[in-house]
Amino acid sequence: MSGYQALSYWDLVAASVFLVLNAGFSIVLRLGLTRNLIISALRMTVQLLLVGLILKLIFNAGSPWWTLLAAAVMVAFAGREIWARQERRLKGLWGPGLGAGAMLLAGSLVTIYGLAGQIRPDPLWLPQYALPLFGMVLGNTMTGVSLGLDTLHTALTKGKRDVEAQLLLGRSRWEATRPATRQALRSGFTPIINAMAATGVVSLPGMMTGQILSGVDPQEAVKYQLLIMFLLGGATGMGVLGATFGSLWRLTDTRHRLRLDRLSGGK
Amino acid sequence: MLSVEDLRTPLIGPVSFTLKAGECIAISGPSGAGKSLLLRAIADLDENNGTLLLDRSSRDTLPAPEWRRRVAYVPAESGWWADTVEAHFLSAPDPAELLASVGLADALDWEISRLSTGERQRLALVRALQLKPDVLLLDEPTSALDPPSVQCVEQLLLARLDAGCALLLVTHDADQPRRLGAKLHHMKEGRLFDTNSPQASP
Structure with a gap:
């Protein structure tokens, strides 16, 4: 088992050579991609360097409060992302609140369960474990929730007549919205299902690759990856279900009407 | 049978009228007068205020699905949520007879995407009638119907009226109210006016 190979900053500069070459091609071929390519690469560099710095500070501080603050910032960014990824959103506080709330509930529950039940760091909130795990859980739940909500809102808006046709035949709001609900849940679940199906065959998951690169036995790394995938699947599922049914509840009322007036956006 | 009192939404009303068993009221009026909105409000599809009674039971005391089964609204363009015609009908009571009466005897096996507008219109009506509202x-x-189909549908509606069903109809066909023996109402800027003018009687 080999040890961990540290990289110098010069190694990074050398690794970026092909990316710079691509930028060169873009200029020569007038692809117009140069600007985007350079900005994205620079942005990524700055973001990651900063994150590395902040994580180091938090790890050194060893304080549950700083850890909690970092987690809160992650939730805020992920919540904003869910909001931004929807073409049509719930009006009022429901718009940013519902998606972020479902994600936060499902994500925290699963993260705490995984930390307390299986990973068992000491102390439980140890940022080296808690933050990366929470980040992965949030990232996947965020994708699922935003896809589920976006699909649901579009399906209900475009299928208003179909939903109302069922309502008019005396069906409940839950029955009448079932086709849209099914579509939304399917779309929210698809990324995690695809990830589980392709994992290990097409690509090695990032976390497992990282562990193997830092010298962990592959079989141990696989166990860790499986644990994470189960947690991710569980959190995504609960988040998508919660957000979809929450939004469905908000977009209908007790007189079994479809309330698209509580939705804004979309052209 | 159906009594509507002070029905209003932000866009229409107040509207009041009563509809007796076996009676037909035909509403005419320019586009945008609120005719469809009135029907939607009666069916409780949009938020609205007012006192609605069906045989003395108030709409507020009935769950919305039950109200809509008894007071059936068929919009100008209905929705279809599944791929086949059959999926939109109840298996009992057998819709075959109703379908045959509007000239669509073997429509159950058809696909929704291949239906014409007129076929959809007749199927939506049959779908609602199946609930015996x-x-x-x-x-x-x-x-959207050709003259023979119009005749089929009107015969079906007359038979329902005879059986005691009440009918509220929005129509642009000037002669249809007479053929159905309907009272005439006119809708303008969200208000409903009784216009049983002399020329309506034959």
């Missing part, structure tokens, strides 16, 4: 709210039920 007490009151029918129809929004231009024959607008």
Whole structure:
């Protein structure tokens, strides 16, 4: 088992050579991609360097409060992302609140369960474990929730007549919205299902690759990856279900009407 | 049978009228007068205020699905949520007879995407009639139909009226109210006016 190979900053500069070459091609071929390519690469560099710095500070501080603050910032960014990824959103506080709330509930529950039940760091909130795990859980739940909500809102808006046709035949709001609900849940679940199906065959998951690169036995790394995938699947599922049914509840009322007036956006 | 009192939404009303069993009221009026909105409000599809009674039971005391089964609204363009015609009908009571009466005897096996507008219009009506409603709210039920089909549908509606069903009809066909023996009402800027003018009687 080999040890961990540290990289110098010069190694990074050398690794970026092909990316710079691509930028060169873009200029020569007038692809117009140069600007985007350079900005994205620079942005990524700055973001990651900063994150590395902040994580180091938090790890050194060893304080549950700083850890909690970092987690809160992650939730805020992920919540904003869910909001931004929807073409049509719930009006009022429901718009940013519902998606972020479902994600936060499902994500925290699963993260705490995984930390307390299986990973068992000491102390439980140890940022080296808690933050990366929470980040992965949030990232996947965020994708699922935003896809589920976006699909649901579009399906209900475009299928208003179909939903109302069922309502008019005396069906409940839950029955009448079932086709849209099914579509939304399917779309929210698809990324995690695809990830589980392709994992290990097409690509090695990032976390497992990282562990193997830092010298962990592959079989141990696989166990860790499986644990994470189960947690991710569980959190995504609960988040998508919660957000979809929450939004469905908000977009209908007790007189079994479809309330698209509580939705804004979309052209 | 159906009594509507002070029905209003932000866009229409107040509207009051009563509809007796076996009676037909035909509403005419320019586009945008609120005719469809009135039918939607009666069916409780949009938020609205007012006192609505069906045989003395108030709409507020009935769950919305039950109200809509008894006071059936068929919009000008209905929705279809599945791929086949059959999926939109109940298996009992057997819709075959109703379908045959509007000239669509073997429509159950068809696909929705291949239906013409007129076929959809007749199927939507049959779909609502299958629930045996007490009151029918129809929004231009024959607008896309050829004359023989119009006749089929009107015969079906007359038979329902004879059986005691009440009918509220929005129509642009000037002669249809007479053929159905309907009272005439006119809708303008969200208000409903009784216009049983002399020329309506034959």
